Amino acid sequence: MTTQRKLTAALLAHELDFSTARSGGPGGQNVNKVNTKVILKFDVAQSQVLTDEERDIIMQKLSASMTNEGVLMVVAQESRSQLTNKEAAVDKLEKMLAKAFVKKKARKATKPSKGAVQERIKNKKQRSEKKKWRQNPMD
Helix, strand or coil: CCCCCCCCHHHHHHHEEEEEECCCCCCCHHHHHCCCEEEEEEECCCCCCCCHHHHHHHHHHCHHHECCCCEEEEEECCCCCHHHHHHHHHHHHHHHHHHHCCCCCCCCCCCCCHHHHHHHHHHHHHHHHHHHHHCCCCC
């Protein structure tokens, strides 16, 4: 496996497609007339910047945010400013890509110590004795 390069918005800039729409939420009449919601689209399937390995990882790990055609969609509408939302969408994309390429830490198999096993068995026997004394002797 090769060393992983950091994918940034600057590296992908010419492949990012931004569109705007009317955003919901607070803003009064401004919401009804200004397109502040930003939708960032990145066509992973047709990207010239990504290697095949990177494309496969993104397609697998970020499939929930992708269309059937392999387009990664990021939406930002937190702010009342289109520029701020555009920056937020780019930040979200970079965070998503960074998270997708983080290697999962391998789990080391462990087993309980002898003392812990003996303590558990002792406690089970005590509980058993306690419950035995609660039973009706006629049963």
